[in-house]
Amino acid sequence: MLSRAAENLFWTARYLERAEAAARLIEMGQRMTLIPGPGRDEWRSVAAVAGAAHLFEDEERITEARIVEKLVLCPETPASIRYCLNRARENARAVRTAITAEMWEALNDGWRRLEMADPGAANRELPAIIDWVKTRAAVFRGASETSMLRTDGYYFLRIGGLLERSELTLRLLDVKYYVLLPETETVGGGRDHHQWTSVLHATSASRAYHHVYRGDFSPWKITDFLILNQRFPRSVAYCYNELSRYLGLLALAYGRRDHCHMLAGEMVARLADVEMGELFQTGLHEFTTEALQHNARLSAAISRAYHF
Structure with missing residues (x-):
């Protein structure tokens, strides 16, 4: 296998895993902010685990809306779901003949969803977006296990x-x-x-x-x-x-x-x-x-x- 193809496959998997991890972390943050008790900045820990703490250094308190802006919709932040899904798709497209049709469809299905979402709609639909990301990752892994x-x-x-x-x-x-x-x-x-x-x-x-x-x-x-x-x-x-x-x-x-x-x-x-x-x-x-x-x-x- 050409080294470029190996690299594309390697990073396709990394970016898809990172996107799913970001979705799970945001889901964790939502759950924890609903628990009453002594205040902890749960969203800051989410940003730190995602490797994006530096994006919020100047903010005294991080809101869910800011997390959606930076870790869901931002096309330039390497830790954001949109960035990771786009990079996974680009890497997979570069080795289109090395993956199966089912794997490509898992990455290609609705890939513009986050690109077309505005911050307000993304905040309202956040649970659905999280489920969609986790499903894309699961379908891709399932396709690779059964067809590659x-x-x-x-x-x-x-x-x-x-x-x-x-x-x-x-x-x-x-x-x-x-x-x-x-x-x-x-x-x-x-x-x-x-x-x-x-x-x-x-x-x-x-x-x-x-x-x-x-x-x-x-x-x-x-x-x-x-x-x-x-x-x-x-x-x-x-x-x-x-x-x-x-x-x-x-x-x-x-x-x-x-x-x-x-x-x-x-x-x-x-x-x-x-x-x-x-x-x-x-x-x-x-x-x-x-x-x-x-x-x-x-x-x-x-x-x-x-x-x-």
């Missing part, structure tokens, strides 16, 4: 999506880790419960978490689930296991291994050695910071290895 040949193109697509997904989980925990520490004035209260579950909702982890831990929302167990659980598709450990597997398949296809293979293997080994609760004892913030840096190094190493 398992060749190097599929591997690059999966690697891009997995890298972006692990990064979102890490950033969410890094920004919201204070949520996972009990609020002394509200422990056991309704707001405390919603703060615990908001992180799970943002990663579509609520039902899966319940199957593993039932109603126990202990901070170390939530951390264990979102970082170390080997079976949950949005956990860091699951993403890295799959990243290592697909990079291994590329190594077999091209007959060589590179620095990126070593980096993926290092994280897989590190996560396999961590025990439940250990991340809280050693420092969750320190771990997520190091892991995000590792993600960046791995992304750069993949680009060098396959000449993006």
Whole structure:
């Protein structure tokens, strides 16, 4: 496969995953602003997780309308849903013959919806827009799983999506880790419960978490689930296991291994050695910071290895 085609597939998946993540974060922000209790600027944490905190530095309080303007409709903000969907479509169009008709239709269906929406209408229709974005991402992934040949193109697509997904989980925990520490004035209260579950909702982890831990929302167990659980598709450990597997398949296809293979293997080994609760004892913030840096190094190493 040409390096340009590999790069387009890699970034198609990353941008689509980023758009869906932004939609889920905004949904989380809406839910949390409805919970009564001591004020926290929930929209600021949404912007921080999305990597767009700098856009609101001069604003004392961020409103939902401003979030819609910057993280939904803005065509120039790399963290916005509109920007990410447009970039995903442009990358896919550049490799139109490498993807299936079903995959292209998933990206092409109603792609001008956000371009044609004015801020007022977008605010009123925000839940519908969020559902539409999540559906587009799900349909694209479903189409790739059921209609794409398992060749190097599929591997690059999966690697891009997995890298972006692990990064979102890490950033969410890094920004919201204070949520996972009990609020002394509200422990056991309704707001405390919603703060615990908001992180799970943002990663579509609520039902899966319940199957593993039932109603126990202990901070170390939530951390264990979102970082170390080997079976949950949005956990860091699951993403890295799959990243290592697909990079291994590329190594077999091209007959060589590179620095990126070593980096993926290092994280897989590190996560396999961590025990439940250990991340809280050693420092969750320190771990997520190091892991995000590792993600960046791995992304750069993949680009060098396959000449993006």
